[in-house]
Amino acid sequence: MSTIDYNNVDFGVFLPVTNGGWIISETSPRIDGSYQQNRTAAIIAEDTGLDFIMSMAKWRGYGGTTNHWGTSLESMTLMAGLAEATSRVKIYATVHTLLYNPAVAAKMFATLDQISNGRVGMNVVSGSFANEFSQMDMWPDHLDHDQRYDLAKEWIQTVKKLWSEDSVTHEGEYFKMNDCMSYPKPLQSPRPEIICAGQSEKGMGFTIDEADACFIGGRDLEELAEVSRRAKRMAAERNKTVKTYAMFSIIPAVTDELAEERMRVYQEGADFGAIKGMLRSYGLEPDGRENSMVARAKSAFMCETISGSLETIVTRIKHIIEVTGIDGMMLTFPDYVDDLRFFGEKVLPALRASH
Numbered sequence: 001m002s003t004i005d006y007n008n009v010d011f012g013v014f015l016p017v018t019n020g021g022w023i024i025s026e027t028s029p030r031i032d033g034s035y036q037q038n039r040t041a042a043i044i045a046e047d048t049g050l051d052f053i054m055s056m057a058k059w060r061g062y063g064g065t066t067n068h069w070g071t072s073l074e075s076m077t078l079m080a081g082l083a084e085a086t087s088r089v090k091i092y093a094t095v096h097t098l099l100y101n102p103a104v105a106a107k108m109f110a111t112l113d114q115i116s117n118g119r120v121g122m123n124v125v126s127g128s129f130a131n132e133f134s135q136m137d138m139w140p141d142h143l144d145h146d147q148r149y150d151l152a153k154e155w156i157q158t159v160k161k162l163w164s165e166d167s168v169t170h171e172g173e174y175f176k177m178n179d180c181m182s183y184p185k186p187l188q189s190p191r192p193e194i195i196c197a198g199q200s201e202k203g204m205g206f207t208i209d210e211a212d213a214c215f216i217g218g219r220d221l222e223e224l225a226e227v228s229r230r231a232k233r234m235a236a237e238r239n240k241t242v243k244t245y246a247m248f249s250i251i252p253a254v255t256d257e258l259a260e261e262r263m264r265v266y267q268e269g270a271d272f273g274a275i276k277g278m279l280r281s282y283g284l285e286p287d288g289r290e291n292s293m294v295a296r297a298k299s300a301f302m303c304e305t306i307s308g309s310l311e312t313i314v315t316r317i318k319h320i321i322e323v324t325g326i327d328g329m330m331l332t333f334p335d336y337v338d339d340l341r342f343f344g345e346k347v348l349p350a351l352r353a354s355h
Helices: 036-047 074-085 104-116 130-134 145-164 203-209 221-237 256-268 272-282 292-297 310-324 337-352
Strands: 010-014 053-054 090-096 121-125 167-172 174-179 194-199 213-215 243-253 304-308 328-332
Touching: 010 036, 010 243, 010 337, 036 053, 036 243, 036 337, 053 304, 074 090, 074 104, 074 121, 074 328, 090 104, 104 145, 145 167, 145 203, 145 221, 194 203, 203 213, 203 221, 221 243, 243 256, 243 310, 243 337, 256 304, 272 328, 304 310, 310 328, 310 337
Parallel strands: 010 053, 010 328, 053 090, 090 121, 121 194, 194 213, 213 243, 243 304, 243 328
Antiparallel strands: 167 174
16 A cells, blocks of 8 residues: 555646647647636636646747747746636746846736635746747856856845845845845745756755755656756755655546547647747757757647556556656646546546555
8 A cells, every 4th residue: 555645746837828839739628828818727726626737937938830838828827817817826926037137027927826715836947948038138158057056046135035025235256236126025925936847966955955846857767867856965964954846747638548639649740840949949958959848849738747547647647646756747638628627527536545
């Protein structure tokens, strides 16, 4: 019998803020990235007991016949609307440290915390892909990977001061504040939760030092488990704790065979023009290895899939949690109505009823 209490495992939805969602295909269900589609998904997540909703920040798509991710909603504005549409679910908005002054971001998230009645969390992104930011003349060519994390560290420390102190005077390498005041303060004490994705030594260290949870990935469960263990080991060495989360796509059907057929149809419609655009944008890791998302996207799916019948999906999720030790899953769906409702009404109760 499992020793894991699945009531303590977090399950959330990565909202469809961009057209195409997380399958690069001409034959997947239509995701248009509209506010109405996101609002519907948020309400289903709220009503069926999921723990959080999150939106990414995306500024340029990948082309191809589907113009994948060419349409996108702005994260913080979107989550303000969804804060009004919901009352329970945790709300994570994404902010790029390269685009927003710390004082602007501090006030925006304090506002979001008030709108949501203390439910907002901050997803911090320290960089992006150069062509997204260079199109608006906002890519700092003079900063390398580690320096962007140095900037992000100064940025988040300044935000935290603005959330807690009466006045902030700061003269750093990247930001200057002169008797800077920021009211109202967030409702949450001591502050809104912070989450970040980063698997490099520098990125993971930043997350452990400044955030509460880390998004991680891996080519397989063994690698995912090792990354999760490494994050928690690094946190323990700093006398801290950190939660780890990973992203998966749920593809359900009445039978395993029908789920496999769904996946085959989506793969047959793969938009290779958009996949090539994505590869150009994401590129390769510095050591020449593809990252896990790029490797999977070559078959149209941008994240690890969990497919099959109800029983198969429940069994698979339990296995993943038990093997990897992650604290939660951020989920995507081909269909953010029927598939999301299936997960919330069928899969989630089955998980939480088991111990």
